[in-house]
Amino acid sequence: MKKTIITTALALCVAVFSVNATPATSTIENSTSEYFFKVNSFCVSIAKGDFDTVQKLIERGADVNERSNGMTPAMYAAKFNRTEILNLLISKGANLKLRCSNKSYTAAKYAELHGADDAATIIKETLKKKKKK
Template sequence: MKKSIIISAIALSFTFGTAHATPFTSTDNAPEIVRYYKVNSFCVSIALGDIDTVMKLLSIGEDVNQVSNGMTPAMYAAKYNRTEILELLIKHGANLKAKTAKKMTAAKYAEIHGADEAAQIIKTALVENKKK
């Protein structure tokens, strides 16, 4: 009988001890976690739809297949449905078959983000490239 009372008392003390526990949520000295994603100005211009800046950068020799934050300029154009810019990139030799580390292409970005016009442009360009 004494054993069961002692065991019950110990179990009861653990129950009350954990029921009133509060998680550690100190904000006074907690370090702030900041993540920076490096996207070059060329891809930022594409994402914003700034075709004038894109044209200027292309005219001074910007690489249409450079990778910025894991994506090519064509992927940014496809993702944000920047059709005029996408056509311009294709004319300048953008590689539409390039893949990210997650095996995603510009066509896949267009599909995921509902950029139907960009998807059609990519599909047409890939068909035309096969004919050549």
């Protein structure tokens, strides 16, 4: 009799928990789609490392200092260690001293936080050159 009561109680607990459970995919889908709508196509191309697209967008008038999701294009290039794109952005007038509107980080700080040593070196050298001028 005890076994029957304990088994029934356990089955009831499992049934209650499974009825109240929500699928994890719905949470993931919602948060992912919200994220992508906040980042413009220019910065997505930078994050992916698509140099040709970034170059074409700049030629068509994309602002190299326009924020997307609080970050500048140089911050995305630094975060993802896209050195070729970072050099292009700098040559087109990217301001490396701007701070992220969300966390007040600079492109150099994003490079440091994400272990993007090559991007950090480029930023450091560029800022030294500009300081000397």
